[in-house]
Amino acid sequence: xxxxxxxxxxxxxxxxxxxxxxxxxxxxxxxxxxxxxxxxxxxxxxxxxxxxxxxxxxxxxxxxxxxxxxxxxxxxxxxxxxxxxxxxxxxxxxxxxxxxxxxxxxxxxxxxxxxxxxxxxxxxxxxxxxxxxxxxxxxxxxxxxxxxxxxxxxxxxxxxxxxxxxxxxxxxxxxxxxxxxxxxxxxxxxxxxxxxxxxxxxxxxxxxxxxxxxxxxxxxxxxxxxxxxxxxxxxxxxxxxxxxxxxxxxxxxxxxxxxxxxxxxxxxxxxxxxxxxxxxxx
Amino acid sequence: xxxxxxxxxxxxxxxxxxxxxxxxxxxxxxxxxxxxxxxxxxxxxxxxxxxxxxxxxxxxxxxxxxxxxxxxxxxxxxxxxxxxxxxxxxxxxxxxxxxxxxxxxxxxxxxxxxxxxxxxxxxxxxxxxxxxxxxxxxxxxxxxxxxxxxxxxxxxxxxxxxxxxxxxxxxxxxxxxxxxxxxxxxxxxxxxxxxxxxxxxxxxxxxxxxxxxxxxxxxxxxxxxxxx
Amino acid sequence: xxxxxxxxxxxxxxxxxxxxxxxxxxxxxxxxxxxxxxxxxxxxxxxxxxxxxxxxxxxxxxxxxxxxxxxxxxxxxxxxxxxxxxxxxxxxxxxxxxxxxxxxxxxxxxxxxxxxxxxxxxxxxxxxxxxxxxxxxxxxxxxxxxxxxxxxxxxxxxxxxxxxxxxxxxxxxxxxxxxxxxxxxxxxxxxxxxxxxxxxxxxxxxxxxxxxxxxxxxxxxxxxxxxxxxxxxxxxxxxxxxxxxxxxxxxxxxxxxxxxxxxxxxxxxxxxxxxxxxxxxxxxx
Numbered sequence: 095x096x097x098x099x100x101x102x103x104x105x106x107x108x109x110x111x112x113x114x115x116x117x118x119x120x121x122x123x124x125x126x127x128x129x130x131x132x133x134x135x136x137x138x139x140x141x142x143x144x145x146x147x148x149x150x151x152x153x154x155x156x157x158x159x160x161x162x163x164x165x166x167x168x169x170x171x172x173x174x175x176x177x178x179x180x181x182x183x184x185x186x187x188x189x190x191x192x193x194x195x196x197x198x199x200x201x202x203x204x205x206x207x208x209x210x211x212x213x214x215x216x217x218x219x220x221x222x223x224x225x226x227x228x229x230x231x232x233x234x235x236x237x238x239x240x241x242x243x244x245x246x247x248x249x250x251x252x253x254x255x256x257x258x259x260x261x262x263x264x265x266x267x268x269x270x271x272x273x274x275x276x277x278x279x280x281x282x283x284x285x286x287x288x289x290x291x292x293x294x295x296x297x298x299x300x301x302x303x304x305x306x307x308x309x310x311x312x313x314x315x316x317x318x319x320x321x322x323x324x325x326x327x328x329x330x331x332x333x334x335x336x337x338x339x340x341x342x343x344x345x346x347x348x349x350x351x352x353x354x355x356x357x358x359x360x361x362x363x364x365x366x367x368x369x370x371x372x373x374x375x376x
Numbered sequence: 377x378x379x380x381x382x383x384x385x386x387x388x389x390x391x392x393x394x395x396x397x398x399x400x401x402x403x404x405x406x407x408x409x410x411x412x413x414x415x416x417x418x419x420x421x422x423x424x425x426x427x428x429x430x431x432x433x434x435x436x437x438x439x440x441x442x443x444x445x446x447x448x449x450x451x452x453x454x455x456x457x458x459x460x461x462x463x464x465x466x467x468x469x470x471x472x473x474x475x476x477x478x479x480x481x482x483x484x485x486x487x488x489x490x491x492x493x494x495x496x497x498x499x500x501x502x503x504x505x506x507x508x509x510x511x512x513x514x515x516x517x518x519x520x521x522x523x524x525x526x527x528x529x530x531x532x533x534x535x536x537x538x539x540x541x542x543x544x545x546x547x548x549x550x551x552x553x554x555x556x557x558x559x560x561x562x563x564x565x566x567x568x569x570x571x572x573x574x575x576x577x578x579x580x581x582x583x584x585x586x587x588x589x590x591x592x593x594x595x596x597x598x599x600x601x602x603x604x
Numbered sequence: 605x606x607x608x609x610x611x612x613x614x615x616x617x618x619x620x621x622x623x624x625x626x627x628x629x630x631x632x633x634x635x636x637x638x639x640x641x642x643x644x645x646x647x648x649x650x651x652x653x654x655x656x657x658x659x660x661x662x663x664x665x666x667x668x669x670x671x672x673x674x675x676x677x678x679x680x681x682x683x684x685x686x687x688x689x690x691x692x693x694x695x696x697x698x699x700x701x702x703x704x705x706x707x708x709x710x711x712x713x714x715x716x717x718x719x720x721x722x723x724x725x726x727x728x729x730x731x732x733x734x735x736x737x738x739x740x741x742x743x744x745x746x747x748x749x750x751x752x753x754x755x756x757x758x759x760x761x762x763x764x765x766x767x768x769x770x771x772x773x774x775x776x777x778x779x780x781x782x783x784x785x786x787x788x789x790x791x792x793x794x795x796x797x798x799x800x801x802x803x804x805x806x807x808x809x810x811x812x813x814x815x816x817x818x819x820x821x822x823x824x825x826x827x828x829x830x831x832x833x834x835x836x837x838x839x840x841x842x843x844x845x846x847x848x849x850x851x852x853x854x855x856x857x858x859x860x861x862x863x864x865x866x867x868x869x870x871x872x873x874x875x876x877x878x879x880x881x882x883x884x885x886x887x888x889x
Binding site: 175177180205206207208209210212213215217219221222223232233236237282285286289 | 772774775776777778779780781782783784785788789792793796797799
């Protein structure tokens with residue numbers, strides 16, 4: 095009965111202490127690191143797409159990657175979970191560490207990397223042959239999970255986290271493609287969450303959505319960052335400003351500037367960043 | 377500034393309009409201040425009347441700047457230097473408006489003083505006026521030219537103005553005790569001096585906004601924080 | 605504004621009407637043979653069609669009645685044999701072309717498949733005759749099935765490749781991003797998505813070989829009786845029609861027409877099935 099006598103830690107105190115650290119606006123990334131990218135370069139054939147990028151991405155925060163088309167931001171995002179390997183004739187140099195572990199080590203299977211680092215794409219792509227429910231659990235099923243009870247648990251949990259459960263709980267057997275665009279995108283997020291990744295990469299997840307569906311995804315991103323590290327590529331500067339804690343600006347394959355989003359959007363230190371975000375690119 | 381133009385031409389136009397409105401407003405306020413003080417020093421009631429009348433236009437410009445600013449925020453969602461310029465313009469326009477108000481107050485006091493025989497102590501106002509107006513002009517210049525050094529210098533010059541005002545006050549108060557029959561006149565001069573001291577305060581605020589616009593640095597209340 | 609004058613307008617309307625009429629006539633000319641074939645085959649064959657036709661062996665020359673039951677079953681057996689060879693190789697080859705392989709190697713494979721698709725079917729018969737029939741000293745159902753299967757391979761290969769390439773890359777990426785292995789992605793996601801198209805390709809190939817006669821002449825050879833072993837000659841509907849049609853007997857001619865009717869109806873049914881499958885696919889996509 096010692097537990098009764100033990101004074102339970104006061105949650106309020108913990109919360110206040112946490113907030114104290116998080117709310118100091120000038121604090122540079124003091125939190126734990128998710129990714130440590132060092133001197134990452136990448137080539138498509140002979141064309142260099144990323145040029146010696148060194149970047150530390152903090153854990154449990156949203157990092158936005160912005161930059162003009164063709165600046166290498168999507169390529170960089172794909173290099174984080176080795177999705178670029180699907181494109182033939184790519185070559186990569188440098189290191190990407192996820193919590194200290196080299197993702198490009200010879201001993202690591204790309205499938206394992208991608209299980210730890212989920213991805214959501216520009217165009218929502220629920221599998222057309224599968225129902226809503228099947229879409230969510232397919233990642234687990236094809237990775238060998240057979241236990242029905244576990245699958246059902248993950249199904250509900252993932253859909254709840256993706257803020258979609260209440261909208262689809264009675265229609266789980268319906269095709270995933272029967273949902274609206276915004277719902278489909280949240281279904282894709284639920285599908286990615288179901289395999290319990292540590293990181294979620296988002297490649298312009300709202301570019302095909304209307305403002306209301308976009309707001310729902312942004313709200314979801316805000317909720318998810320409590321548990322996940324999120325890296326989002328976006329063309330929409332206002333969106334980057336709304337959802338992200340940190341912003342990285344890419345230009346011509348190089349990382350021009352990285353810092354707190356509030357800093358980047360009020361007082362960027364690089365001229366190229368300033369010109370881009372204020373709309374001064376010729 | 378040699379910043380390239382925006383891809384969106386209308387955005388550049390809107391920012392230019394905002395800047396021109398600030399310049400125009402500052403120009404009007406400066407002219408009114410100048411006229412009010414000329415009206416005092418040259419005992420010219422007409423100048424005082426124009427200074428008072430022009431305040432209406434300054435007030436309208438303040439509203440115009442707010443409207444333009446909100447319009448830009450709404451339409452173009454400015455960021456970085458653009459955002460800082462718009463925010464600063466909206467924050468400093470009330471200060472210009474208050475400078476205009478000070479000009480009106482000075483003009484009113486001047487008319488009252490002009491109704492009585494000349495007080496030789498009016499001459500004391502002259503250096504205070506020069507100092508205050510220079511501060512105001514420089515603060516506006518600093519904002520328009522995004523000259524951080526000039527803006528910081530203006531802030532530093534406020535203490536001197538305060539001292540000048542304090543000295544004038546003290547001397548005028550002494551005179552009030554010596555010549556109680558001129559009490560009203562001296563009181564009006566004290567008011568004029570204090571109005572000019574206020575102009576210096578507004579110039580300081582404007583300069584602080586100018587520093588924010590140019591360098592994204594908030595230099596307000598630093599002396600208090602440092603001394604406490 | 606000369607161009608907009610009234611008479612000019614009338615002339616253009618006339619030209620337009622003329623062009624429409626021409627295209628209509630051409631369309632009719634396209635449809636006409638089908639109608640002709642159906643009408644003629646129906647007219648000539650319906651009379652000889654009876655339950656006996658589906659259940660009885662061919663009657664000896666001179667006696668009336670009898671049927672083609674052995675040929676119908678034989679054709680089905682040959683199709684099954686051909687499918688056993690053609691479907692797995694064709695589908696897997698198509699998957700390889702679409703999902704794996706190098707660009708140059710694939711271009712070569714594709715070219716070869718296209719050439720093979722253009723090879724006259726009798727050539728296949730001769731080749732299988734040389735390679736199998738002569739070596740094993742006898743016509744057989746196996747040889748017939750092999751000849752038909754070889755014709756199927758390039759057909760299925762190309763359609764499978766095309767429908768797999770039609771599967772949007774987003775699905776592959778989505779699956780791989782879930783940490784699903786490549787082969788599982790291809791089987792469970794890509795091929796499942798393309799399954800209707802693949803089945804359609806298979807059905808089209810079956811319809812095509814179902815009516816083949818030439819390759820069977822030197823391989824399956826034909827048989828007037830029930831076939832007891834796949835290593836013996838086997839009857840097939842097109843073969844039977846061929847032999848009956850060139851015979852001098854009126855009774856056999858009538859039987860040939862009935863056989864033709866059955867064959868055309870079978871091919872027609874398969875085509876309708878294909879239409880239904882493809883329609884559902886476009887509706888759900």
